[in-house]
Amino acid sequence: MVSLNTAIVIKLEPDFSEGNVSYNSDGTLNRAETKSILGPHSAVASKAAFYSKVKYGARISVGTMGPPIADYALQQAQLICDADELHLYSDRIFAGADTLATAEVLKTGIGKMEGGKMDIVFSGHRASDGETGQTGPQTAWKLGYTFLGNVIDYDIDLEKRTVIAKRLITLQGFYDIIEEVEAPLPAFITVDPSYKPAFNTVSQRLAFVKYQKEANERAQSYKKYLKVFNAQQLGVDPKFVGLPGSPTIVYKVEKIPKAKASRKAEVVDASDRGQIAKVVTRIHEILGGIVIK
Amino acid sequence: MERFDVAIIGGGSAGLAALKQLSNLEKQAVLIDAGKTIGSKNVSGGILYSKKPKNGKVYNVEDVYEDGFVSDAPLERLITKYILHATSKDKIFSIDLTSAHKYQANFGYSVLLNKLNSWFAKEAAASAQKQGGGIIPGVHVKSITWQNDRTIVETDELDEFEVKAIIAADGVNSEIAEITGARNKFTTEELYQGVKVVVKLPEEIMEQRFEIGPNEGAAHLFAGDITLNHIGGGFVYTNRDTLSAGAVYHYDSLIQKPDEPYTLVNAILNNPMVKEFIKDEVAVKADIDKSLPKEEQLRTRFAVSKLVNTWDELRNVYYSPTGKAKLIESGKYKSETEIKSRIDSLSQELSDKYKAKFVTDYVELEYSAKLIPDGKRCRMKKPYYKNVLFVGDAAGRGIFVGPRIEGLNVGIDDAVRAANAVARSIDRNNFTHNYLGDYYTRFVEDSPYTRDMKEIDKDYLKTFLDATKDVPKDIVGSRYGMIFRLMSSGTLRGLAVGFANILGYDRLLPIVESVETYVQVPVEIAEKSGTRVSSTYTPTIPTIAQRIAKLKYDDDNLSHIKVLHPKSEFMKKMVTLCPTRCYSIENQDVMLQHEGCIECGTCAKETEWRHPRGEKGINFQYG
Amino acid sequence: MTMITSEGSYRNLYVIIEHEEGKPIPVSLEMLGEARRLMDDFNKKYSSNEKVVAILLGNNIRKLCEELLLYGADAVIYAESPELQYSRNLIDTKIISQIAINKECVAKISPDYVEHFKKPRYMFFAADNIGRHLSSTVLAELESGLASDINKLVIEDLEIKHEHKTKGQAMTYAKTLEMYRPDFSGFLWTTILCLDNRNPAIEREYHPQACSIIPGVFQPLVRDSTRSGIIVEYIPKLEEQDLNVKILSRKIIKSAVDFDIHKAIISFGRGIKDSPEENIKLIEQLAKELDAEIGISLPISKKPYVVNETITSKYMTPDRVIGTSGRKVSPLLYIAVGISGAMQHIAGMKESEFVIAINPDENSPIKDDCDLFIKGRMEYVVPILIEELRKQKLVMEVRK
Known part of the structure; x- marks a missing residue:
């Protein structure tokens, strides 16, 4: 019997690393020339879900909204988490969705996953192309699940049906805080980029290796696990998805103009050695060192 | 506390063979390795042999991994050509030693250990799982304790667990040997330092250059001035689409006259014959116009990187028969010509639009180093402590006879013997030292490999001498002239070898393993009878900093090495002898920067030396 | 309408x-x-x-x-x-x-x-x-x-x-x-x-x-x-x-990187690109001379260059980012090396007492937000700075 049902929502994103990414001359991303991969934060979310598989034998479904080629991201995620089911929500009318409209599709999709009601849903911290970090919490809210953000560690109490999680809170101008919380299932977790699963016994490590091997085999024939849904099959209202379901639009994109000068700089030519010596004297003065005459 | 039958510590070729063998015998075993993935800490020269000695039996790799081994394992190339070159500057005299290479051998394959050990691990793990065991990477064993009759393993990462017996396969710098006190650290006389670079070379270009068939390979050995007057020798082995180029040096010789390992390996790469071996076509990016706007500079940079990557990948595929076939099958390209024209158009775009140049140079992929134990000198006479059995490098076992350097096959043979001994103990539930340890000791003593570590094999010597019969004898110094004449006659050879074996290796070695044998004789031979080899290009050899930058590390912020004697002569030499320049002298004290450490153990003798914690440290991609 | x-x-x-x-x-x-x-x-x-x-x-x-x-x-x-x-x-x-x-x-x-x-x-x-x-x-x-x-x-x-x-x-x-x-x-x-x-x-x-x-x-x-x-x-x-969500504990943690205890901060950006590894090492040396903490601009945290993993894991990390997506700092001395001065970065360091920028391009926006602009390539400028610092330190010690 499966004691824990989990889902992950992931995203296919451009590969921003050098040698793979390509930019247009106006500075925008050249999407045609840039390969797409499973987003790095989605990969972390997949790792977090895999922890549940190793430790609690959880069942895992992975869902994503995207073009047909986004099945590649699902395959990559399956390779990490040994998913039992892959969902692709793909329809032309989903295009151009903002976070609210995306959350609507994901919420509906998660409802269609085979495990039935989910105990935990994982998502990445944010996407590396959109970078809003809103889709996760908005999906959580639509699902009516308790939302836990920036999770760096978690464990499940299967008896009490609760999750105990550590969250990293960084607030500007304040110290960082690690907060430990307990929440009833179902919960929606966005995983902090610094998340690292800890498997502390030989048996857990052996299970880890076993599932990892299974993940390799499954990912090789990932299509067997893949279900593709269009808007109609999902049963979403077209008014709530894609552009019509998006409150926000991109009005314009422009180069950031030069800001006004806040300080007046004295310019020193590096080739003048004497000048540099003066700079160093200045540094000593500023830092309260002994003033040299 | 969790309990398992056997723990194997170290996931090199020997540890993995022990796991596979125990699983074959239906015993439960767990293999623990500190590397992030199996194979990431392993380096070898490397040729993997399978042997069929006339007297006695060795356990070969294919005995352990069974039928699938030759067909499935990621072996690089079957070595069909084995040539020794005596060098003096640009003069080279070549001796075909293929017959010596084939002596009592089923086969010898060139291998890259990362790939090969990953495959071993896959096979061994599959068998081990059926017995409730398996492989656990990323875990570092820090201690073993005995409480009454319980043996408890403590690691940096996991809860402690209990086992009945342990096989220690943690390499030449065995921490298990250190923490149990089973043996002393090896001395410089007992070790060789090996340094290697892996060089990229497309398949078909290699086959043409080395005059080998699609599945064949060549091994080229070098002796003479190429070692910068150190006792040792250089090598170039052909892998599938890379070359392994490097050298081994007697550590004592390095201590006498320290030279940086990277300078030594550069001397190999700068030899005209080696230069010609490693050369390839390389794309050189042009400097980006600094007057362009920032975004444009960045865009150009990324665009060029992408084009160069594509050009390079496609070119590798083009020169690989299987790669080519796959690409055409995938439907991406219709024919070979189409791939070629795509490559040409990429290079055209690079040179026209981005002013890139295509030059003759070489591409270094990975720099590595390792210590090699000379089994003649340092094998453990009793390779166990309580219920811990030592195998392979950890037990100081390896064959070093002239050009014959074997470690992988010795480790595998040891591992099978250790596994069999442990299985026998499990069956009788008897892990006492006379039932387990002493039995294993006798078992290992029976191995033909142990014989090779103890005495000269006169048949091997004959094969070797026959192969070198064209070497002009008059230049082989007066001291050697007589030996050569003695050895060339069947009867006398028998007598001489018999006499030598009575004397024992201990007394012979200082005479045989000398600068004269390893350097002066080959130099003289090359001077007198060698032919000139020329190479016109200058290889862009990376600096040590660039080499280190290319390596992958996951740095452990706790240093795994502690300097014990910052002012000692030995430590001062480490500044030169550390292959990745981890040591420097500040205010007369030797200081350590462990971040570049590749865990070779060169400095282990006078330091507190541990392997980094699980997943930390060096992560070799080729090995 | x-x-x-x-x-x-x-x-x-x-x-x-x-x-x-x-x-x-x-x-x-x-x-x-x-x-x-x-x-x-x-x-x-x-x-x-x-x-x-x-x-x-x-x-x-x-x-x-x-x-x-x-x-x-x-x-x-x-x-x-x-x-x-x-x-x-x-x-x-x-x-x-x-x-x-x-x-x-x-x-x-x-x-x-x-x-x-x-x-x-x-x-x-x-x-x-x-x-x-x-x-x-x-x-x-x-x-x-x-x-x-x-x-x-x-x-x-x-x-x-x-x-x-x-x-x-x-x-x-x-x-x-x-x-x-x-x-x-x-x-x-x-x-x-x-x-x-x-x-x-x-x-x-x-x-x-x-x-x-x-x-x-x-x-x-x-x-x-x-x-x-x-x-x-x-x-x-x-x-x-x-x-139902219960807070069990809250623990204050200190980042390994502490900008607040240092009088000086040296930050680097994409300007290190020509030889990233050597340049970072130069910056390390300069930081040692000044007892400064090292910061980075946001793009660096995305690890855009292939360099030694040690350096990557030590310096190209989010906790060193200075700017809107990272820390806001106000040291006595801020040295921006090879940083063009994107507005997000400026927001993180503009409260600094004194700002020195090292940059070969006088048109970079950082010039408008610094007190002293050393025009030159960092590969050239930083070694001279280090040398001068050592020289003057020596002079000071002698006088003491």
């Missing part, structure tokens, strides 16, 4: 305040400052009397309510309970959403608008670990749009012609909040609008227009003790199941 009638149903700008134990997070006051400026202009331009309303949840926070008025709020609506001591997404979202549509509160703050009031016109959240998530869930509850990581705001009447929003017709959207969002490269600015669907086929209202604001961008107002305003308590409807 048509004017939508429901425009009359939205009023005021709500600012969601964040605090730790009653002490406001700086961005809270920054948001109030910007809100004040925007609404002053707004009221003048539209001859109206809309308010800046701060929303504050917590325990023992009455003093903070007063403070918020002094920093620019016209009114504060607060909810107080021991249950609200620390932020918890579920309960906070529910209460904020309740307050946002609560007419009784509005009756006390803007009695003249209460009749028509449906929702806030605008809403601001902090773009930090709490506000980012809170804004998402609140706006999911209120079913409206949200733009994240904003660093410039403008309110205007805009003529919009949009395939979906207006079915391709030109329409005026009055009092529209233009939300400017920089992308991570620092080169591009995207303006995001939250607009009602006026296309009859998909007609739908989307208010409030909400965004999360990058900390450190806007100036807070100078505390003005003569300011006054209205403080309204909201008694939240707490339900048992909303309190």
Whole structure:
């Protein structure tokens, strides 16, 4: 019997690393020339879900909204988490969705996953192309699940049906805080980029290796696990998805103009050695060192 | 506390063979390795042999991994050509030693250990799982304790667990040997330092250059001035689409006259014959116009990187028969010509639009180093402590006879013997030292490999001498002239070898393993009878900093090495002898920067030396 | 052109305040400052009397309510309970959403608008670990749009012609909040609008227009003790199941990188690119000479160059980023090496006492934000600096 049902929502994103990414001359991303991969934060979310598989034998479904080629991201995620089911929500009318409209599709999709009601849903911290970090919490809210953000560690109490999680809170101008919380299932977790699963016994490590091997085999024939849904099959209202379901639009994109000068700089030519010596004297003065005459 | 039958510590070729063998015998075993993935800490020269000695039996790799081994394992190339070159500057005299290479051998394959050990691990793990065991990477064993009759393993990462017996396969710098006190650290006389670079070379270009068939390979050995007057020798082995180029040096010789390992390996790469071996076509990016706007500079940079990557990948595929076939099958390209024209158009775009140049140079992929134990000198006479059995490098076992350097096959043979001994103990539930340890000791003593570590094999010597019969004898110094004449006659050879074996290796070695044998004789031979080899290009050899930058590390912020004697002569030499320049002298004290450490153990003798914690440290991609 | 009638149903700008134990997070006051400026202009331009309303949840926070008025709020609506001591997404979202549509509160703050009031016109959240998530869930509850990581705001009447929003017709959207969002490269600015669907086929209202604001961008107002305003308590409807999330512990941790204990900070950016590894090592040496901590610009944290893993894991990490997505620092001496000066970075270091920039390009924006600009390649300048520092140190020691 499966004691824990989990889902992950992931995203296919451009590969921003050098040698793979390509930019247009106006500075925008050249999407045609840039390969797409499973987003790095989605990969972390997949790792977090895999922890549940190793430790609690959880069942895992992975869902994503995207073009047909986004099945590649699902395959990559399956390779990490040994998913039992892959969902692709793909329809032309989903295009151009903002976070609210995306959350609507994901919420509906998660409802269609085979495990039935989910105990935990994982998502990445944010996407590396959109970078809003809103889709996760908005999906959580639509699902009516308790939302836990920036999770760096978690464990499940299967008896009490609760999750105990550590969250990293960084607030500007304040110290960082690690907060430990307990929440009833179902919960929606966005995983902090610094998340690292800890498997502390030989048996857990052996299970880890076993599932990892299974993940390799499954990912090789990932299509067997893949279900593709269009808007109609999902049963979403077209008014709530894609552009019509998006409150926000991109009005314009422009180069950031030069800001006004806040300080007046004295310019020193590096080739003048004497000048540099003066700079160093200045540094000593500023830092309260002994003033040299 | 969790309990398992056997723990194997170290996931090199020997540890993995022990796991596979125990699983074959239906015993439960767990293999623990500190590397992030199996194979990431392993380096070898490397040729993997399978042997069929006339007297006695060795356990070969294919005995352990069974039928699938030759067909499935990621072996690089079957070595069909084995040539020794005596060098003096640009003069080279070549001796075909293929017959010596084939002596009592089923086969010898060139291998890259990362790939090969990953495959071993896959096979061994599959068998081990059926017995409730398996492989656990990323875990570092820090201690073993005995409480009454319980043996408890403590690691940096996991809860402690209990086992009945342990096989220690943690390499030449065995921490298990250190923490149990089973043996002393090896001395410089007992070790060789090996340094290697892996060089990229497309398949078909290699086959043409080395005059080998699609599945064949060549091994080229070098002796003479190429070692910068150190006792040792250089090598170039052909892998599938890379070359392994490097050298081994007697550590004592390095201590006498320290030279940086990277300078030594550069001397190999700068030899005209080696230069010609490693050369390839390389794309050189042009400097980006600094007057362009920032975004444009960045865009150009990324665009060029992408084009160069594509050009390079496609070119590798083009020169690989299987790669080519796959690409055409995938439907991406219709024919070979189409791939070629795509490559040409990429290079055209690079040179026209981005002013890139295509030059003759070489591409270094990975720099590595390792210590090699000379089994003649340092094998453990009793390779166990309580219920811990030592195998392979950890037990100081390896064959070093002239050009014959074997470690992988010795480790595998040891591992099978250790596994069999442990299985026998499990069956009788008897892990006492006379039932387990002493039995294993006798078992290992029976191995033909142990014989090779103890005495000269006169048949091997004959094969070797026959192969070198064209070497002009008059230049082989007066001291050697007589030996050569003695050895060339069947009867006398028998007598001489018999006499030598009575004397024992201990007394012979200082005479045989000398600068004269390893350097002066080959130099003289090359001077007198060698032919000139020329190479016109200058290889862009990376600096040590660039080499280190290319390596992958996951740095452990706790240093795994502690300097014990910052002012000692030995430590001062480490500044030169550390292959990745981890040591420097500040205010007369030797200081350590462990971040570049590749865990070779060169400095282990006078330091507190541990392997980094699980997943930390060096992560070799080729090995 | 048509004017939508429901425009009359939205009023005021709500600012969601964040605090730790009653002490406001700086961005809270920054948001109030910007809100004040925007609404002053707004009221003048539209001859109206809309308010800046701060929303504050917590325990023992009455003093903070007063403070918020002094920093620019016209009114504060607060909810107080021991249950609200620390932020918890579920309960906070529910209460904020309740307050946002609560007419009784509005009756006390803007009695003249209460009749028509449906929702806030605008809403601001902090773009930090709490506000980012809170804004998402609140706006999911209120079913409206949200733009994240904003660093410039403008309110205007805009003529919009949009395939979906207006079915391709030109329409005026009055009092529209233009939300400017920089992308991570620092080169591009995207303006995001939250607009009602006026296309009859998909007609739908989307208010409030909400965004999360990058900390450190806007100036807070100078505390003005003569300011006054209205403080309204909201008694939240707490339900048992909303309190199921229990905070077991809170532990303060210190980052391995501590900018605050160093008098000097040296930061590097993409200018290291020609030989990243050697250049980082040079910077390390310079830092050692000055006992400085090392910072980076955001792009570096994305590990754009292939260098030694050790260096990558030590320096190319998010906890070293100085700027809007990282730390805000104010050392005595700030040296920017090979940093062009994207506005996000400037926001993180502009409070520094003295700023030296090393850059070969005199046109880089950093020149406008430094006191001393050394024109030259870092490969050339830094070694000379190190040498001079050592020389002068020697002189000092001799004199001692």
